[in-house]
Amino acid sequence: MKVKVSFIFSTPFRDTDMLYLWIREIKLARLLSDQSLPHKIWLKQQFCIGVNEVTRVLERMPTVTGSSQNAIPLQLQAILLATDCNPRWLTKHLPTLASSREVAVIFLKDDNNNNNKGGASFKLGEMLNLKTAMAIGVKARGNAINKLIDQILGGDSD
Numbered sequence: 001m002k003v004k005v006s007f008i009f010s011t012p013f014r015d016t017d018m019l020y021l022w023i024r025e026i027k028l029a030r031l032l033s034d035q036s037l038p039h040k041i042w043l044k045q046q047f048c049i050g051v052n053e054v055t056r057v058l059e060r061m062p063t064v065t066g067s068s069q070n071a072i073p074l075q076l077q078a079i080l081l082a083t084d085c086n087p088r089w090l091t092k093h094l095p096t097l098a099s100s101r102e103v104a105v106i107f108l109k110d111d112n113n114n115n116n117k118g119g120a121s122f123k124l125g126e127m128l129n130l131k132t133a134m135a136i137g138v139k140a141r142g143n144a145i146n147k148l149i150d151q152i153l154g155g156d157s158d
Helices: 017-032 039-046 051-060 094-100 120-127 144-153
Strands: 007-012 047-049 076-082 104-109 135-139
Touching (some): 039 135, 076 120
Parallel strands (some): 007 104
Antiparallel strands (some): 047 135, 076 135
């Protein structure tokens, strides 16, 4: 049985190249998809936005060791998690829950915390045209966003 890597511990936003790469891939996926949907509905089809929604989807996914009875079609490929969450207990459960479902967790931190514009939660929100976001689950859809996640995680999608 092949076990996937479940954690990437740090992807810093030292320079904004990573942020712009994410934004570019999101826009590309939007252009290649059905344009008749409103943007907010399209975002909901591609991402789980917020700690509560990510937790709900992870809890509904079957565990690795558990049986796959009533496996839901919705699967998360990865979770993007801001490290500047305060209080920490809001997101403390997500890495453990994701590990039990073999979902990769990418911790995002902002090394440029000297300015008053906030940290990784603001950058994470900026990716989706939101004010802030502490957690974003990337749904496995086979689009340009998923290909970028595969590249970050090492390119193996088995």
